[in-house]
Amino acid sequence: xxxxxxxxxxxxxxxxxxxxxxxxxxxxxxxxxxxxxxxxxxxxxxxxxxxxxxxxxxxxxxxxxxxxxxxxxxxxxxxxxxxxxxxxxxxxxxxxxxxxxxxxxxxxxxxxxxxxxxxxxxxxxxxxxxxxxxxxxxxxxxxxxxxxxxxxxxxxxxxxxxxxxxxxxxxxxxxxx
Amino acid sequence: xxxxxxxxxxxxxxxxxxxxxxxxxxxxxxxxxxxxxxxxxxxxxxxxxxxxxxxxxxxxxxxxxxxxxxxxxxxxxxxxxxxxxxxxxxxxxxxxxxxxxxxxxxxxxxxxxxxxxxxxxxxxxxxxxxxxxxxxxxxxxxxxxxxxxxxxxxxxxxxxxxxxxxxxxxxxxxxxxxxxxxxxxxxxxxxxxxxxxxxxxxxxxxxxxxxxxxxxxxxxxxxxxxxxxxxxxxxxxxxxxxxxxxxxxxxxxxxxxxxxxxxxxxxxxxxxxxxxxxxxxxxxxxxxxxxxxxxxxxxxxxxxxxxxxxxxxxxxxxxxxxxxxxxxxxxxxxxxxxxxxxxxxxxxxxxxxxxxxxxxxxxxxxxxxxxxxxxxxxxxxxxxxxxxxxxxxxxxxxxxxxxxxxxxxxxxxxxxxxxxxxxxxxxxxxxxxxxxxxxxxxxxxxxxxxxxxxxxxxx
Numbered sequence: 001x002x003x004x005x006x007x008x009x010x011x012x013x014x015x016x017x018x019x020x021x022x023x024x025x026x027x028x029x030x031x032x033x034x035x036x037x038x039x040x041x042x043x044x045x046x047x048x049x050x051x052x053x054x055x056x057x058x059x060x061x062x063x064x065x066x067x068x069x070x071x072x073x074x075x076x077x078x079x080x081x082x083x084x085x086x087x088x089x090x091x092x093x094x095x096x097x098x099x100x101x102x103x104x105x106x107x108x109x110x111x112x113x114x115x116x117x118x119x120x121x122x123x124x125x126x127x128x129x130x131x132x133x134x135x136x137x138x139x140x141x142x143x144x145x146x147x148x149x150x151x152x153x154x155x156x157x158x159x160x161x162x163x164x165x166x167x168x169x170x171x172x173x174x175x176x177x
Numbered sequence: 178x179x180x181x182x183x184x185x186x187x188x189x190x191x192x193x194x195x196x197x198x199x200x201x202x203x204x205x206x207x208x209x210x211x212x213x214x215x216x217x218x219x220x221x222x223x224x225x226x227x228x229x230x231x232x233x234x235x236x237x238x239x240x241x242x243x244x245x246x247x248x249x250x251x252x253x254x255x256x257x258x259x260x261x262x263x264x265x266x267x268x269x270x271x272x273x274x275x276x277x278x279x280x281x282x283x284x285x286x287x288x289x290x291x292x293x294x295x296x297x298x299x300x301x302x303x304x305x306x307x308x309x310x311x312x313x314x315x316x317x318x319x320x321x322x323x324x325x326x327x328x329x330x331x332x333x334x335x336x337x338x339x340x341x342x343x344x345x346x347x348x349x350x351x352x353x354x355x356x357x358x359x360x361x362x363x364x365x366x367x368x369x370x371x372x373x374x375x376x377x378x379x380x381x382x383x384x385x386x387x388x389x390x391x392x393x394x395x396x397x398x399x400x401x402x403x404x405x406x407x408x409x410x411x412x413x414x415x416x417x418x419x420x421x422x423x424x425x426x427x428x429x430x431x432x433x434x435x436x437x438x439x440x441x442x443x444x445x446x447x448x449x450x451x452x453x454x455x456x457x458x459x460x461x462x463x464x465x466x467x468x469x470x471x472x473x474x475x476x477x478x479x480x481x482x483x484x485x486x487x488x489x490x491x492x493x494x495x496x497x498x499x500x501x502x503x504x505x506x507x508x509x510x511x512x513x514x515x516x517x518x519x520x521x522x523x524x525x526x527x528x529x530x531x532x533x534x535x536x537x538x539x540x541x542x543x544x545x546x547x548x549x550x551x552x553x554x555x556x557x558x559x560x561x562x563x564x565x566x567x568x569x570x571x572x573x574x575x576x577x578x579x580x581x582x583x584x585x586x587x588x589x590x591x592x593x594x595x596x597x598x599x600x601x602x603x604x605x606x607x608x609x610x611x612x613x614x615x616x617x618x619x620x621x622x623x624x625x626x627x628x629x630x631x632x633x634x635x636x
Contacts, residue, residue, distance in 0.1 A: 032390035072335040097341040101348040115400035122385040135370035140198035
């Protein structure tokens with residue numbers, strides 16, 4: 001039975017944002033705020049940096065565009081020059097469409113799989129799932145979780161702190177395996 | 178009452194009644210969780226399955242016998258298959274418009290219908306992809322479309338609009354699928370948390386272990402925004418590329434620069450018609466009138482009015498340019514559309530696409546549900562005729578009168594077209610039964626309580 005951390009419930013989006021600000025100001029770094037939908041302004045309240053996902057998508061998009069243009073150039077100029085109604089072999093304006101489509105296709109893969117990478121999903125065994133009540137978070141509940149890995153973590157101190165900032169139904173999560 | 182205050186009152190009514198986060202979850206997730214499937218669902222599903230069996234049988238016979246079973250013949254080699262392809266792709270476009278473009282414009286009313294519309298896109302594009310696939314005749318070499326190294330040392334011609342089209346529609350399908358699935362992840366987590374036993378395992382598998390933490394939402398929201406951002410030019414490109422299948426040819430009536438925007442407007446018009454048809458049925462069968470409200474139908478009717486007028490403008494501009502160009506072949510092609518042997522197809526198109534949407538200038542008609550239901554079906558009949566006009570009427574009389582002929586579809590053309598409805602509705606009904614038809618997470622964002630500043634004083 002290893003411990004994972006502490007979760008505390010808050011009433012609504014406003015109190016979750018205020019709680020996040022207090023947890024951030026207290027100096028915690030390994031914490032998260034769980035909600036049924038994304039809350040506007042929560043990134044600042046938690047002190048999160050801007051997502052790096054954009055760079056991944058940009059790089060993938062560029063790769064797709066270069067691959068698309070390169071593939072067409074290679075096919076018609078080098079590998080299989082085909083004279084069709086006298087059109088030039090290197091007909092670069094005609095390559096625009098497939099270059100664009102492959103850029104979009106690669107960017108979309110970058111967006112979805114990059115998101116999964118940054119979010120560390122799929123992951124089916126997270127300790128928050130050992131809490132019965134936590135599952136309401138996908139419907140109508142708002143939770144703060146503070147992990148045991150946090151340098152400032154001290155179980156009784158964290159519980160008192162979460163109580164002070166208005167958390168209810170405080171639970172210590174234990175990994176049952 | 179000023180227009181502005183009226184609009185504000187409307188915005189608040191998007192989710193009428195005393196709804197909160199819990200009731201939204203219960204209402205939407207309650208549909209796939211139903212113990213007893215409604216009898217209407219079984220009736221519709223039975224009908225869809227029988228149409229699907231017609232599809233399987235007629236496509237099977239087509240593959241066995243060849244495209245000779247269709248009515249295509251000299252000079253009309255692009256018959257119903259291409260009409261249906263363009264028609265189904267066009268229907269799909271409204272889904273992407275609703276989910277991507279309206280998301281970028283922060284039109285929150287879309288949150289009630291976007292899941293719906295995206296699913297419609299997926300199945301409509303599958304139906305569309307069937308047609309070029311079977312139209313090649315030798316379906317077992319359809320993979321020659323792909324730039325795959327092969328022992329013949331042969332490559333596709335990347336300068337051809339038909340290959341552009343293949344890449345565009347294939348990319349469109351893949352990106353739509355990714356967008357749809359990304360939107361589903363939080364909702365699958367909701368279903369996972371409410372389900373038990375095997376269902377919990379299946380929903381849980383696809384929910385990927387979503388925990389709703391803001392560290393996840395942060396990347397998720399960016400991914401969703403970027404997907405919306407890249408889907409927007411993509412959807413505009415797809416129908417533009419479809420139109421270049423026609424516009425890059427030298428056939429009078431096809432060789433025009435107005436085709437790309439005109440095809441895109443028509444696609445959105447027909448797609449909204451289909452979203453309207455489907456949502457009127459679903460809100461009735463599942464009693465979701467408080468989530469998909471008359472307000473949403475009204476807004477969709479307004480977009481249909483706009484795009485219908487754009488299509489009407491394109492029809493008249495084509496005629497003007499045909500006359501103004503001074504090209505006798507071009508002029509003849511258009512006179513032949515309106516007054517030739519297929520005049521009924523042209524005027525059916527004008528009636529459904531130009532005359533019918535004019536009723537939407539009036540609020541009374543935009544909020545009259547039986548009227549909306551009938552017009553939404555007329556819209557799609559009209560858009561089918563538009564493609565009939567473009568494909569068949571243009572081809573049947575081109576330059577040389579000696580090469581003119583009439584086009585006669587066979588029962589197999591009809592059977593395959595009807596069959597794709599089976600394919601479409603079977604998929605759509607399975608979606609309605611097992612997945613949340615409205616985005617649970619996004620529907621909550623419409624509630625004022627979801628704003629973290631709700632209740633703060635603004636004095």
